[in-house]
Amino acid sequence: MSDPTSVTLNIGDKAVSLPVHRGSLGAPCIDIGKLAKESGHFTYDPGFMATASCRSAVTYIDGDEGVLLYRGYPIEQLAKQSSFLEVAYLLMHGELPTRTQFDAFEHEVTHHTMMHEALKTFLGGFRHDAHPMAMLCGMVGSLSAFYHDTLNLDDPEQRRLAAVRLIAKVPTIAAACYRQSIGWPIRYPRNNLEYTTRFLHMMFEVPSEPLQLKPVAAKALDLLFILHADHEQNASTSTVRLVGSTGANPYACVAAGIAALWGPAHGGANEAVLKMLEEIGRPEDVAKAVEKAKDKNSGFRLMGFGHRVYKNYDPRAAIIREMCHKVLAELGVNDPLLEVAMRLEEAALKDEYFVARKLYPNVDFYSGLIYKALGIPTEMFTVMFALARTAGWVSHWLEQQVDPEAKIGRPRQIYTGATPRDYVPFDKR
Ligand code: CMC
Numbered sequence: 088m089s090d091p092t093s094v095t096l097n098i099g100d101k102a103v104s105l106p107v108h109r110g111s112l113g114a115p116c117i118d119i120g121k122l123a124k125e126s127g128h129f130t131y132d133p134g135f136m137a138t139a140s141c142r143s144a145v146t147y148i149d150g151d152e153g154v155l156l157y158r159g160y161p162i163e164q165l166a167k168q169s170s171f172l173e174v175a176y177l178l179m180h181g182e183l184p185t186r187t188q189f190d191a192f193e194h195e196v197t198h199h200t201m202m203h204e205a206l207k208t209f210l211g212g213f214r215h216d217a218h219p220m221a222m223l224c225g226m227v228g229s230l231s232a233f234y235h236d237t238l239n240l241d242d243p244e245q246r247r248l249a250a251v252r253l254i255a256k257v258p259t260i261a262a263a264c265y266r267q268s269i270g271w272p273i274r275y276p277r278n279n280l281e282y283t284t285r286f287l288h289m290m291f292e293v294p295s296e297p298l299q300l301k302p303v304a305a306k307a308l309d310l311l312f313i314l315h316a317d318h319e320q321n322a323s324t325s326t327v328r329l330v331g332s333t334g335a336n337p338y339a340c341v342a343a344g345i346a347a348l349w350g351p352a353h354g355g356a357n358e359a360v361l362k363m364l365e366e367i368g369r370p371e372d373v374a375k376a377v378e379k380a381k382d383k384n385s386g387f388r389l390m391g392f393g394h395r396v397y398k399n400y401d402p403r404a405a406i407i408r409e410m411c412h413k414v415l416a417e418l419g420v421n422d423p424l425l426e427v428a429m430r431l432e433e434a435a436l437k438d439e440y441f442v443a444r445k446l447y448p449n450v451d452f453y454s455g456l457i458y459k460a461l462g463i464p465t466e467m468f469t470v471m472f473a474l475a476r477t478a479g480w481v482s483h484w485l486e487q488q489v490d491p492e493a494k495i496g497r498p499r500q501i502y503t504g505a506t507p508r509d510y511v512p513f514d515k516r
Contacts, residue, residue: 150396171312175478199255200276222264228342250481262289317479323347360391361455391452398445
């Protein structure tokens with residue numbers, strides 16, 4: 088019985104027929120939407136290990152084969168031939184742009200990069216030592232206060248404009264958060280520069296002297312942005328969709344995505360990887376770290392290793408690994424942590440514990456070393472991830488807004504609390 092169009096679930100003496108859906112690629116999905124109504128049973132799947140939450144045409148991952156496609160295009164081809172802004176267009180619109188479409192998109196993004204001056208006051212309210220992810224989350228959320236009244240979610244043009252604004256403004260806000268944290272004046276976006284170079288200028292240019300950038304810096308950053316741009320229904324994207332399902336405005340949705348990304352099990356791993364490599368410190372101490380990661384009582388995991396979906400080498404990690412060597416060489420950076428990282432990867436890939444669990448380096452394993460070589464401080468690593476992932480978040484949000492099957496996200500639970508009991512007044516407790 089291959090390719091069934093439905094399956095039957097027997098619950099006691101009741102047989103419930105459940106349709107099976109197939110996408111253009113990937114595993115078939117059993118539609119349990121009517122199960123509760125027909126059988127009185129819910130399904131239980133903590134962490135969504137086997138549950139598809141929506142139909143999506145944005146990104147496809149085959150975790151066993153190590154395949155990642157944006158709108159059908161292999162990540163390796165996009166990494167080699169495309170640019171982040173073109174990828175953002177592709178994710179949002181579904182097709183690669185013509186030259187005219189790309190020029191119009193680039194022009195529009197470029198002319199929406201300014202942030203409202205009042206946001207500077209807001210930024211100034213943070214303590215100087217606030218984590219930039221905390222600032223980014225608050226600042227992006229506050230965009231809803233600036234654009235809420237002019238946003239009609241039923242109007243496709245207004246939805247598109249909100250998505251463009253987010254792609255345009257998040258780099259400006261991200262750089263402003265960094266400069267606030269080190270006490271530098273905010274640098275306004277320069278429209279004569281392209282997206283990634285403009286961001287580096289907003290980050291590092293000081294009023295007193297021009298910034299000298301090696302072309303490899305913008306190239307490497309652009310590549311990292313492409314690789315981080317989307318990854319189907321990960322925790323932060325699912326958060327954006329969950330918040331989006333309530334009809335909240337897109338700035339609030341993306342702020343929620345930023346909050347979800349911050350955790351060390353998700354986007355915060357790039358920061359954690361660098362801290363881990365610094366703690367290990369020397370290639371000779373790699374073996375000890377591997378042993379510690381295998382010891383469940385140690386509470387230590389190899390950061391940048393393992394993935395919920397990839398049970399093979401993360402294709403993004405392979406590309407970043409190669410870029411890492413190139414960037415460090417071209418920038419003339421001799422970072423001893425690269426040697427620690429390579430030894431760690433080699434040791435883990437040979438170790439039975441990691442082999443048996445199919446734990447491979449993920450996108451975050453080498454990205455921090457590149458960011459470090461570019462002069463981006465560790466606390467900003469997850470902000471970089473958020474900046475790039477904004478392209479994916481808005482694309483999913485746009486897709487969700489026109490999904491005829493979309494409903495408010497509302498999971499059920501297995502209740503394990505007290506059964507009904509009577510209230511006891513204070514003097515009787
Ligand atoms: N180091 C040591 N052991 C690990 C690791 C690790 N990094 N990752 C998973 N394991 C073990 C885990 O202890 C478990 O062992 P056992 O079967 O004996 O109980 C087994 O592998 C399966 O792990 P899991 O936690 O059930 O797997 P998951 O799919 O729930 O978690 C993960 C995936 C990414 C959260 C996890 O691998 C992890 O914590 N990795 C380190 C953090 C990290 O690098 N996160 C970035 C993810 S990629 C970027 C992104 O998309 O955000």
